[in-house]
Amino acid sequence: MSHAFLPADEQLAILLRGAAHVEKVDEFRQKLERSRTSGKPLRVKYGIDPTGFDVHLGHTVPLRKLRQFQELGHKAVLIIGTATAQVGDPSGRDSSRMGLTTEQIAKNAENYLIQIAKVVDVTVAEVRPNGDWFGKWGFSDMLKLLAKTTVQQILAREDFSNRFHSVPSVPIVLHECLYPLMQGWDSVEIQADVELGGTEQLFNLMVGRDLQRDAGQPPQICLTLPILRGTDGVKKMGKSIGNYIGVGEAAKEQFGKTMSIPDPLLREWFELLTDRPTADIDALLAGHLGDAKKALAAEIVTFYHGASVAEAMRAEWAKQFAQKGDPDQIDEVKIASSEFADGTIPAMKLIVAAGLCKSNGEARQKLKEGAFNYGPDRTQPADEKAVVPIENGTVIRLGRKILRVRIDGNNK
């Protein structure tokens, strides 16, 4: 790797771009200077709990920052929260989370690395599951850690105090109070110089500083980044709300979901998810917002799938929506041939069998509304009881969902 570090102020300018808060800038500059003179890269920590399956664009905000550190020659240290995932991070939550089983955690952790690799160079990163140390802990070790803080300090934290003081108070399960301490202890274990996280992580990151100081280490720099809002434009992007775009998702999904975000979100997404200069963003947003959104969608797809795929997506987009055509790639759905009589099938039955609607009632309703059509001419059934001719390969559509029917002959 490169040993020629840029001057501290130049690094600082790059690294502070887009940051929400830094604790503390002066210390940060000093650390950068010291690392430059000693030729020793900074150890930059970022932790992620393997609680679900998809790493999404929200995670990539700090991950992109981590990559910048890598590009500048510093050492990325990825903490996989195999131990903390069992506790559940109370950050930004208004209710407690449920712990996961160790099997799920192990499975998720593996999956996570693959996804993180799309943003960060994991081959040169240090990957540390925190179960490595917490797993060896005994009760007395835990007591020592617990003795380092007070109930008052924990309650000082906004998430907890809100839950504590809200009118019907929301339970704070005792083990949740442990989370910040554990995350902080990770910093001690790996001797972090810098820790990255979303703004809601500030408390946890600060605990790391305290614990490091207590352990005789120079305290880490806490660098927080803005929270990305999800495709709904309101809530924080998250796995549980379904307003996210996964880094592992297909280009088509990423492009389409980006196109469906509300306009006011555009600037935020450009700033947090692309490297575009501000002037560029201003120019784009001054123009037609539909075009700006296409540019954003293409840029996101380019990052994860490459420029050629992004171009293909743009072209496909134009074809599908501007010219009302079908996309090149259509998912197939198998329907048993036994459902058919003389190559026809009741439309309602077809819709449910294809999974376009959950129940007959819903399918009936959608038929009444004229939401369903099929074939190259987008034929609509005459009424909700109509029988439609379907061949192997016929395209059926309901709303924005498009499927190609594959008649499955192997059945009785």
Next chain:
RNA sequence: GGGUAGAUGGCAGAGUGGUCAAUUGCACCAGACUGUAAAUCUGGCCUCUUCGGAGUUCGGGGGUUCGAAUCCCUCUCUACCCA
């Protein structure tokens, strides 16, 4: 441990013996309009339906009643107050 309040559809939250498949808001799904944006309007949002209805729902179980989300008993869970 003692006391009080409460548990209703994805969420919030009405309803306190028949007119309740259950007001309303949000979320969600479609249609019109569009930029798969927003706003707006329309229809839908437990299951089945020959569109007349039918069936299964209001934390679990049992009971009272011609009839229960609503009353009684019991169990489970939650919050609050006191210890």
